[in-house]
Amino acid sequence: MKTILEVISVSKKYSLSGINPAYQTLSGSMSNFFRGGKNEAREFWALNDISFEVKEGDTLGIIGRNGAGKTTLLKIISRITSPTSGRITGKGKVTSLLEVGTGFHLELTGRENIYMNGSILGLKKKEIDAKLEEIVEFSGVGEFIDNPLKFYSSGMQLRLAFSIGAHLEPEILAIDEVLAVGDSLFQQKCIEKMTSIVKSGRTILFVSHNMQALKTICNKAIVLDAGKKVFDGTAEAAVDYYNTEHRLQGQTINLLDLSRGKYAGELIFRELKFASPAFQYGEDISFSVLLKTVNPSARKDNVIFGVNVVDRFGNNIYHVSNLLTNQPFTHNADADGYQFSIKNNLRPGQYTLTLCLTVNDVVQDFFTELVTFTVEEGNPYGFSKTGFIQGMVFPGFEVKQNARETIIK
Amino acid sequence: MNSKDNTFVIDANSRTPLNLKEIWEFRELLYFFAWRDIKVKYKQTFLGVTWAFIQPFLMMLVLNIFFGQMLHFPSETLPYSVFAFTGLIIWNIFSSGTINSSNSMLTNAVIIKKNYFPRIILPLAAVIVSLFDFLVSLILFGGLLIWFRVLPDVFRFIAFFPFAVLIALITTIGTGVIIGAMSIRFRDFRIVMPFLIQLLLFITPVIYPISAVSNKTLYHVLALNPMAGAISLARAALTHNPVDWTIIAISGGMAAFIFILGLLVFKRNETLISDFA
Numbered sequence: 001m002k003t004i005l006e007v008i009s010v011s012k013k014y015s016l017s018g019i020n021p022a023y024q025t026l027s028g029s030m031s032n033f034f035r036g037g038k039n040e041a042r043e044f045w046a047l048n049d050i051s052f053e054v055k056e057g058d059t060l061g062i063i064g065r066n067g068a069g070k071t072t073l074l075k076i077i078s079r080i081t082s083p084t085s086g087r088i089t090g091k092g093k094v095t096s097l098l099e100v101g102t103g104f105h106l107e108l109t110g111r112e113n114i115y116m117n118g119s120i121l122g123l124k125k126k127e128i129d130a131k132l133e134e135i136v137e138f139s140g141v142g143e144f145i146d147n148p149l150k151f152y153s154s155g156m157q158l159r160l161a162f163s164i165g166a167h168l169e170p171e172i173l174a175i176d177e178v179l180a181v182g183d184s185l186f187q188q189k190c191i192e193k194m195t196s197i198v199k200s201g202r203t204i205l206f207v208s209h210n211m212q213a214l215k216t217i218c219n220k221a222i223v224l225d226a227g228k229k230v231f232d233g234t235a236e237a238a239v240d241y242y243n244t245e246h247r248l249q250g251q252t253i254n255l256l257d258l259s260r261g262k263y264a265g266e267l268i269f270r271e272l273k274f275a276s277p278a279f280q281y282g283e284d285i286s287f288s289v290l291l292k293t294v295n296p297s298a299r300k301d302n303v304i305f306g307v308n309v310v311d312r313f314g315n316n317i318y319h320v321s322n323l324l325t326n327q328p329f330t331h332n333a334d335a336d337g338y339q340f341s342i343k344n345n346l347r348p349g350q351y352t353l354t355l356c357l358t359v360n361d362v363v364q365d366f367f368t369e370l371v372t373f374t375v376e377e378g379n380p381y382g383f384s385k386t387g388f389i390q391g392m393v394f395p396g397f398e399v400k401q402n403a404r405e406t407i408i409k
Numbered sequence: 410m411n412s413k414d415n416t417f418v419i420d421a422n423s424r425t426p427l428n429l430k431e432i433w434e435f436r437e438l439l440y441f442f443a444w445r446d447i448k449v450k451y452k453q454t455f456l457g458v459t460w461a462f463i464q465p466f467l468m469m470l471v472l473n474i475f476f477g478q479m480l481h482f483p484s485e486t487l488p489y490s491v492f493a494f495t496g497l498i499i500w501n502i503f504s505s506g507t508i509n510s511s512n513s514m515l516t517n518a519v520i521i522k523k524n525y526f527p528r529i530i531l532p533l534a535a536v537i538v539s540l541f542d543f544l545v546s547l548i549l550f551g552g553l554l555i556w557f558r559v560l561p562d563v564f565r566f567i568a569f570f571p572f573a574v575l576i577a578l579i580t581t582i583g584t585g586v587i588i589g590a591m592s593i594r595f596r597d598f599r600i601v602m603p604f605l606i607q608l609l610l611f612i613t614p615v616i617y618p619i620s621a622v623s624n625k626t627l628y629h630v631l632a633l634n635p636m637a638g639a640i641s642l643a644r645a646a647l648t649h650n651p652v653d654w655t656i657i658a659i660s661g662g663m664a665a666f667i668f669i670l671g672l673l674v675f676k677r678n679e680t681l682i683s684d685f686a
Contacts, residue, residue, distance in 0.1 A: 010421075076419070078525050080521075080524065081683045082421065087420045088418070088419040091417075094525075096523070099523045107452050107453065108445065108449070116441055120438065120520060120524050122525075124437060
């Protein structure tokens with residue numbers, strides 16, 4: 001198999017003042033100039049010395065936590081932004097699908113928007129002409145196609161946007177997490193369409209938090225962590241690596257020896273312990289957290305924990321914090337433990353916890369989507385096919401017929 | 410052409426020159442951006458594209474009353490209405506073209522951050538929208554010539570008028586891409602541009618003829634503004650008056666300079682655009 005894309009030690013640096021345009025004013029730039037042009041901006045390497053190659057017909061998954069550099073990598077390969085150093089060679093046309101429906105305008109009709117969006121995605125008018133029927137068919141918007149987009153429901157807009165994306169046929173297609181939205185039936189349809197694109201021999205780069213979809217679609221994968229490539233291999237092996245090395249599993253998890261970002265670090269996480277190895281449906285998600293004092297002279301009042309429960313698509317499902325209940329703690333000794341108990345109506349599956357610790361509004365320690373836990377198969381309704389039930393959470397509910405006294409009038 | 414043989418290289422250390430071939434490849438996108446902006450601009454307006462000439466027409470009426478009838482401004486042997494209208498439609502290419510193209514990067518920031526295409530397409534499309542408005546206003550322009558019985562020499566008109574429009578276009582593209590590239594990094598430009606354009610209107614011979622400036626030095630300094638030459642030439646296309654080619658040469662030279670400078674400045678900043686947008 002021939003190499004179709006080769007990435008050779010690509011790095012990308014952002015200066016943090018450059019990321020936030022609010023800092024970029026003429027006066028700021030001029031005062032900087034008169035101070036002798038000394039740039040005080042904090043630098044940040046979004047990608048650091050990344051190399052890999054992709055063979056013709058390969059589908060390469062790119063795995064990593066939020067902020068690991070996945071999207072930046074796709075942006076560089078598709079030339080949206082340029083690398084700070086390094087080199088990329090490739091063959092054929094690269095199209096990136098970082099977002100669906102870019103360039104959609106509410107005043108234009110569905111048909112006009114297909115031309116606009118398709119053209120932005122690099123299709124020629126002739127190609128759009130040829131695929132138009134198929135795109136309209138796939139989206140299922142039917143006779144609405146000649147109405148302005150503002151009369152579409154948001155679901156219809158999304159389906160139309162997806163359909164255009166699904167009909168791209170460049171040599172190299174870079175897709176970023178676009179399957180994470182949309183209703184599940186349409187998502188399934190998209191995965192099928194993607195699988196057929198893969199079978200047609202096209203090369204695909206696929207960023208996703210959805211490990212299941214990633215294993216289905218990709219044959220190879222790389223894992224990024226804080227801008228560095230930490231794994232390169234088959235998709236199966238990469239997902240395993242990611243789950244074991246970068247998402248910590250098990251009942252007792254040691255957090256002391258992990259590499260950390262640049263946070264104050266005067267008080268840090270030491271250990272997290274789940275009440276059980278896996279949680280049943282509806283069972284409270286209980287765990288305890290132990291801390292370690294690194295700097296004994298630092299203040300230890302106003303200790304706030306922030307815990308997010310994140311699903312496999314990267315959606316933030318729960319946000320739990322003693323800030324919200326107005327109960328700041330004072331950390332007296334490391335023997336103090338903190339007990340969390342979260343009411344649970346999550347659908348079965350794997351979730352990760354994002355952990356944040358602040359003292360007096362200063363972030364001391366922070367782990368994104370690190371610790372994994374499982375909610376076991378099953379549902380509260382006694383329904384036999386849990387997979388059939390839609391939605392991110394399973395709420396309790398009641399449906400009654402002819403209960404006159406309870407009908408809402 | 411087999412596109413699989415299309416090897417591409419992205420190298421952090423190489424500076425690519427302005428890629429005209431690539432812009433040509435993306436010409437359909439240029440067309441779609443311009444088409445979208447024209448369509449959206451006039452959609453759901455009661456008067457539609459007639460707005461393109463109602464504005465300069467009303468402006469002309471007001472100018473004619475004050476400067477033509479009351480103050481008796483000189484107008485180079487033309488009826489003052491025709492004189493002012495010619496100036497206004499050429500000036501509008503520049504004023505609306507520059508403002509739109511300097512805004513084009515920010516209004517399309519979402520698209521820039523998620524898709525690749527030669528960025529220069531956006532300010533170019535914005536200038537095309539202004540050119541479209543200009544072409545629409547030519548209908549009324551023709552009507553005015555007939556109404557006031559201004560009969561230009563056909564050959565002179567065909568030789569001068571498009572040349573004047575070309576000077577205006579090149580200037581507009583030049584300033585549009587400079588301001589467009591800069592406004593991505595410094596949002597100050599977005600605020601200051603409409604004001605600056607208004608200021609420029611007064612040092613451009615739109616409501617007065619450049620020949621009315623008696624100070625010879627000032628007269629030539631004013632010609633450093635390419636729009637001065639463009640407007641003078643457009644008016645000369647309607648008359649049989651002798652043309653001061655020095656003025657046209659100075660303005661034309663400046664237009665070419667601004668155009669090339671614009672492309673260079675834009676090229677230098679192009680790679681930064683998606684990071685700052």
